[in-house]
Amino acid sequence: MLTFWARGYEGTAMAELTAAMGMSAPSIYAAFGDKEALFRKAVERYMAGPGAYLQAALDQPTTEALVRTLLHSAVEAVAGEHTPHGCLVVQGALAAGPRSAEVRKYLARLREEGVTCLADRLRSFPAADGLPSGSDPSALARLLVALVQGLAVQAASGVPREALHAVAEQMITCLPRRAD
Amino acid sequence: MLTFWARGYEGTAMAELTAAMGMSAPSIYAAFGDKEALFRKAVERYMAGPGAYLQAALDQPTTEALVRTLLHSAVEAVAGEHTPHGCLVVQGALAAGPRSAEVRKYLARLREEGVTCLADRLRSFPAADGLPSGSDPSALARLLVALVQGLAVQAASGVPREALHAVAEQMITCLPRRAD
DNA sequence: GGAGTATCCTAACGATCGTTATTAAACTAT
DNA sequence: ATAGTTTAATAACGATCGTTAGGATACTCC
Numbered sequence: 001m002l003t004f005w006a007r008g009y010e011g012t013a014m015a016e017l018t019a020a021m022g023m024s025a026p027s028i029y030a031a032f033g034d035k036e037a038l039f040r041k042a043v044e045r046y047m048a049g050p051g052a053y054l055q056a057a058l059d060q061p062t063t064e065a066l067v068r069t070l071l072h073s074a075v076e077a078v079a080g081e082h083t084p085h086g087c088l089v090v091q092g093a094l095a096a097g098p099r100s101a102e103v104r105k106y107l108a109r110l111r112e113e114g115v116t117c118l119a120d121r122l123r124s125f126p127a128a129d130g131l132p133s134g135s136d137p138s139a140l141a142r143l144l145v146a147l148v149q150g151l152a153v154q155a156a157s158g159v160p161r162e163a164l165h166a167v168a169e170q171m172i173t174c175l176p177r178r179a180d
Numbered sequence: 181m182l183t184f185w186a187r188g189y190e191g192t193a194m195a196e197l198t199a200a201m202g203m204s205a206p207s208i209y210a211a212f213g214d215k216e217a218l219f220r221k222a223v224e225r226y227m228a229g230p231g232a233y234l235q236a237a238l239d240q241p242t243t244e245a246l247v248r249t250l251l252h253s254a255v256e257a258v259a260g261e262h263t264p265h266g267c268l269v270v271q272g273a274l275a276a277g278p279r280s281a282e283v284r285k286y287l288a289r290l291r292e293e294g295v296t297c298l299a300d301r302l303r304s305f306p307a308a309d310g311l312p313s314g315s316d317p318s319a320l321a322r323l324l325v326a327l328v329q330g331l332a333v334q335a336a337s338g339v340p341r342e343a344l345h346a347v348a349e350q351m352i353t354c355l356p357r358r359a360d
Numbered sequence: 361g362g363a364g365t366a367t368c369c370t371a372a373c374g375a376t377c378g379t380t381a382t383t384a385a386a387c388t389a390t
Numbered sequence: 391a392t393a394g395t396t397t398a399a400t401a402a403c404g405a406t407c408g409t410t411a412g413g414a415t416a417c418t419c420c
Contacts, residue, residue: 108337
């Protein structure tokens with residue numbers, strides 16, 4: 001998972017995987033099938049671990065708490081000290097050759113699922129905890145996911161964690177709020 | 181440029197380039213050097229053409245006009261009808277193998293330049309046309325660039341242009357404003 | 361018109377890609 | 391202890407990668 005995370009699907013050679021996993025190539029093929037199946041397993045592990053920040057944020061009781069949790073924990077995930085920088089689901093196969101088309105579509109589908117999950121949750125808040133009336137949960141959900149993905153791009157570029165937290169805080173102060 | 185844009189640096193084989201350029205491989209090598217030099221030329225052309233939306237937005241007279249122009253023209257660029265979806269500078273080499281390390285760093289540097297340009301411009305506005313006092317131009321610049329990069333990721337995933345324009349509009353309504 | 365030069369493609373290079381056939385080793389069970 | 395079965399590694403497979411040598415063609419200038 002860490003190797004795919006750092007190098008992407010196409011950028012990871014089987015030789016790197018054998019080294020990282022401590023298994024020889026035939027063992028990997030016997031256990032997982034082929035490289036694509038192994039990648040999918042890695043993505044599943046990622047989504048259950050470092051990439052679970054979206055699911056975790058959905059439990060927050062108010063819109064503002066949700067957004068705050070989402071953005072800051074996303075920053076921790078994409079700019080963590082002991083993990084590769086960026087997001088596996090974003091940089092795993094964003095643009096790739098024809099041979100990786102299936103993987104690319106798989107990740108795109110996964111990213112899109114996040115948008116619908118978040119939009120559904122934003123719509124589910126009672127009025128007092130939710131968005132001001134008249135705002136568009138779908139657009140806001142997509143905005144937030146886009147921002148998280150952009151933070152992942154920046155983390156992959158080497159932008160330090162503190163700068164990304166500042167971006168998160170900036171976004172939070174920009175949020176549409178109910179008039180007090 | 182279009183081929184690199186669609187497939188990324190590693191995902192583009194020389195065979196695709198010879199087909200797209202109508203030149204044989206030796207001609208390409210004679211004219212450009214190697215694949216990396218050709219990619220850099222493609223990026224330069226991209227930055228002078230479809231990727232120039234940031235530079236264009238810097239000419240706007242007010243912060244709000246700048247942001248509006250930036251976001252909407254970015255959407256047009258990354259979700260254009262006659263060009264590949266996404267942004268070459270983002271998806272050209274976001275995560276890649278060791279052989280593409282130089283290209284990856286080159287694009288990261290290019291992305292980071294956008295942040296500093298935008299931050300400088302945001303700071304340069306006279307008070308009446310600028311951000312409300314107390315806001316952080318650096319953080320807002322990075323937020324906007326991150327959002328544009330996130331929009332590029334979503335465009336690469338196949339999200340339709342209208343949805344991305346709605347995100348842009350949502351962000352614009354969220355902007356910190358001077359009290360009227 | 362013909363020698364010299366530049367141009368461009370065909371073909372092949374070594375390296376590396378993902379994948380697998382073959383073989384050696386280790387464990388289980390009689 | 392030994393035969394049978396499973397496990398895993400070595401080595402090699404064809405394909406494709408980026409790159410370049412060699413040769414055929416067209417153009418220039420004496």
